[in-house]
Amino acid sequence: MANQNLSNAKTAKNDEFYTQYADIQKEINAYLDYDPHVFRGKTVLLPCDDPEWSNFTKFFAQNFELLGLKKLISTSYAPESKNYKIPYQPTLFETVQPYYSPDKTKTHGKIFVLERDITGDNRINIDDLEWQYLEGDGDFRSKEIRALRDEADIIVTNPPFSLFREFVAWLTEADKKFIIIGNMNAITYKEIFPLIKENKMWMGVSIHSGDREFGVPNTYPLEAAGWRIDEEGNKYIRVKGVRWFTNLDHGRRHEPLKLMTMAENFKHSKHKEIRGRKEYIKYDNYDAIEVPFTDAIPSDYEGAMGVPISFLDKYCPEQFEIIGQTQGDSGKELGLKPFDRELKKLNPSLRDGQLYYMENGIPQKPYARILIRKKQ
Secondary structure (H helix, E strand, C coil): CCCCHHHHHHHCCCCCEEEHHHHHHHHHHHHHHHHHCCCCCCCEEEEECCCCCCCCHHHHHHHHHHCCCCCEECCCCHHHHHCCCCCCCCCCHHEEEEEEEECCCCCEEEEEECCCCCCCCCCCCHHEEEEEECCCCCCCCCHHHHHHCCCCHHHEEEHHHHHHHHHHHHHCCHHHHEEEEEEHHHHHCCCCHHHHHHCCCEEECCCCCEEEEEEEEECCCCCCCCCCEECCCEEEEEEEEEEEEEECCHHCCCCCCCCCHHHHHHHCCCCCCCCCCCCCCEEECEEEEEEECHHHEEECCCCCCEEEEHHHHHCCCCCEEEEEEHHHHHHCCCCCCCCCCCHHHCCCCCCCCCCCCEEEEEEECCCCCEEEEEEE
């Protein structure tokens, strides 16, 4: 499975995935459509990127003046901080620079800064990037990168998948605006979900389904399905379930879902699980109905509903209230009672802190659910 790439990255800490330029451009353009001045006069930090390869660096450097940026900062991890099976080799770009250091190239991160015209062509663009070695290895948790975080207004990056929780905490403790990429399942993390529930973080605009292709370093071991090598020898992998996470506003977030009534869903729904029913399934351990598809949410039900986590792709805070989520400790906080032994005998997959409903005398556990209620 292509998603095995995420598991491998988390286990081996090989999670330096290069986001494609087109994916970055499409997402950033959506914020500009909503507010053309969102980046004007701002300092943008791109941590967790290798500036030599990062399409984040390329995009923001090429569009520095169009976006009206004040300053662009891009940093990378030291090669020795990555768990690669193939020895690191510096690029020609690095070795021909006057500040190249064979001693620092493996143990120090790099920093690229763009804020002035150094070529003398009266423009500020990618040709004006200035770089140096960092004092340390470039870990975002270091004092050095924290100082850059505190200087920045907006942080944009694809953080290490294995450190997503820590990275979000790193952002929120400094109260920074951000646009980052993560796995959809991060929604259920106990450190992440409260931010979504409290409208301190929400889903981005441009990725709602399917998988995305990421570039990886030449040193990256290709050990799972869903990979390719192009004609120039560049390596790529495909990853399922990725999403943009942000706290920058965008127009999509305020578009209400178009809903049908219960009766209309039972008659016209495209989902056979809904079409032809007379009522929605009710959970046995929580006063809510099971709605297995976002487009099957009824417009005329006022109570609590359990919906897929993908609902957040279309969540409008003016239309719905998020009550909670039903995984692990979060489910226990909602008051979901532990399963008794007899129920577990009937369905051994049941876990405490999860919803269930009875079907033909057997307790059934739906996939991860978010509990919502329609606002009046």
